[in-house]
Amino acid sequence: MHYFEYKNGELYAENVKVADLAATYGTPLYVYSAATLRRHFEAFDSAFEGIEHITCFSVKANSNLKLLQLLGEQGAGMDIVSGGELFRALKAGIPADKIVYSGVGKRTEEIEEALLAGILMFNVESMGELERINAVAKDLGKVARISLRINPDVDPKTHPYISTGMKKNKFGLDIEQSLLAYKAAAEMEAIEPIGIDCHIGSQLTTIEPFLEALDKIMAFHKRLTEAGITVKYLDLGGGLGIPYDAEEPPHPTEFGKAITDALAGTDLTLILEPGRVIAGNSGILVTNVVYTKTTPSKHFVIVDSAMNDLARPSLYGSYHLISEVAPKGRPEKNVDVVGPICESTDFLARDRDLPDVEPGELLAVFSAGAYGFTMSSNYNSRARAAEIIVDGDKVIVARKRETYRDLVELELESIEG
Ligand SMILES: *Cc1c(COP(=O)(O)O)cnc(C)c1O
Numbered sequence: 001m002h003y004f005e006y007k008n009g010e011l012y013a014e015n016v017k018v019a020d021l022a023a024t025y026g027t028p029l030y031v032y033s034a035a036t037l038r039r040h041f042e043a044f045d046s047a048f049e050g051i052e053h054i055t056c057f058s059v060k061a062n063s064n065l066k067l068l069q070l071l072g073e074q075g076a077g078m079d080i081v082s083g084g085e086l087f088r089a090l091k092a093g094i095p096a097d098k099i100v101y102s103g104v105g106k107r108t109e110e111i112e113e114a115l116l117a118g119i120l121m122f123n124v125e126s127m128g129e130l131e132r133i134n135a136v137a138k139d140l141g142k143v144a145r146i147s148l149r150i151n152p153d154v155d156p157k158t159h160p161y162i163s164t165g166m167k168k169n170k171f172g173l174d175i176e177q178s179l180l181a182y183k184a185a186a187e188m189e190a191i192e193p194i195g196i197d198c199h200i201g202s203q204l205t206t207i208e209p210f211l212e213a214l215d216k217i218m219a220f221h222k223r224l225t226e227a228g229i230t231v232k233y234l235d236l237g238g239g240l241g242i243p244y245d246a247e248e249p250p251h252p253t254e255f256g257k258a259i260t261d262a263l264a265g266t267d268l269t270l271i272l273e274p275g276r277v278i279a280g281n282s283g284i285l286v287t288n289v290v291y292t293k294t295t296p297s298k299h300f301v302i303v304d305s306a307m308n309d310l311a312r313p314s315l316y317g318s319y320h321l322i323s324e325v326a327p328k329g330r331p332e333k334n335v336d337v338v339g340p341i342c343e344s345t346d347f348l349a350r351d352r353d354l355p356d357v358e359p360g361e362l363l364a365v366f367s368a369g370a371y372g373f374t375m376s377s378n379y380n381s382r383a384r385a386a387e388i389i390v391d392g393d394k395v396i397v398a399r400k401r402e403t404y405r406d407l408v409e410l411e412l413e414s415i416e417g
Pocket residue numbers: 058060061079081102103199201202203237238239240273274275276277370
């Protein structure tokens with residue numbers, strides 16, 4: 001469900017014509033709908049209202065400051081994976097005690113920054129990291145609250161590049177090693193274990209893997225309690241999928257019910273780290289057709305957005321729905337929608353039936369609100385797209401379009417002497 005709708009044959013973002021936004025701000029252009037974002041957050045968060053919980057938006061899905069601020073106003077906490085994301089979350093006004101810090105490679109400076117900010121907890125992914133956090137906290141005269149990230153070894157049945165909770169993945173600690181790790185943590189001077197964490201993957205379209213992981217985690221929690229270590233938080237990570245194409249992921253309400261039912265009778269505070277399910281369908285990428293081209297074997301629609309703007313199709317072979325901003329009812333043709341970058345993997349869609357569009361027309365690439373702009377780069381010295389947030393009639397420039405000057409700013413000194 002989202003607020004990008006056609007009215008009188010034209011695509012709108014809430015009350016604003018997408019074509020008007022493209023005329024004012026140019027393309028490629030990310031457009032987010034604030035109402036959609038709020039609705040998704042509310043739907044997710046209220047699905048867990050039967051249980052103490054904090055919904056921590058996964059900043060890596062969309063780290064735009066204004067967007068984080070909007071979510072913060074709804075009561076969201078944040079799940080971060082770097083010092084840069086901590087900086088953004090704090091700038092956006094997110095209370096530090098609603099921030100959890102995940103990731104396998106936290107550097108000493110990043111640990112210091114998070115301790116000084118006073119985040120709720122670190123989700124620790126190795127013994128080396130645990131020892132490092134203990135040492136850094138001791139130096140600062142602080143106590144670090146931590147969860148250990150358990151790898152429950154379940155198959156999330158998603159794309160292999162976004163599955164994280166299987167034995168072969170780099171994430172978390174093996175469940176058998178974890179009991180010893182908790183015992184070691186409890187002995188450390190500057191460490192306070194307060195939770196258990198897991199995150200098994202992304203774009204999951206069924207509830208079963210979550211329940212399977214929860215089962216293993218709860219069995220582990222029991223062993224932990226028996227060993228005299230009591231924790232308050234259970235962090236279940238993110239990962240709930242969205243419909244990009246024909247997927248039918250469970251509704252957050254159904255997901256919430258299954259999890260809260262499974263946790264009935266415990267007094268754990270649940271932490272959730274949704275990213276995609278909040279932001280994914282809250283954003284589109286608007287692009288202009290530059291040329292059309294027909295070779296003996298294929299039709300191409302060449303657009304002004306590329307893999308540097310939206311990497312998911314080239315990275316994972318992901319599907320994104322592409323539609324005209326102003327549909328004209330023309331017959332369809334099977335095409336590849338490609339960008340100007342000098343790589344054959346630079347495509348937004350392959351073998352797609354699209355109306356016979358012409359240069360100068362606008363296309364909307366849907367479900368681009370998560371892992372869209374955040375994965376963008378300057379490859380081929382392409383300035384990155386602007387980001388717009390529409391809120392009812394209001395248009396907010398959430399990030400200006402980068403300029404050529406921005407591209408070289410950090411290098412100029414070297415040639416100007
Ligand atoms: C990426 C990530 C998330 C968010 O995943 P989604 O699939 O976007 O919900 C949550 N937690 C951790 C630790 C992550 O790495």
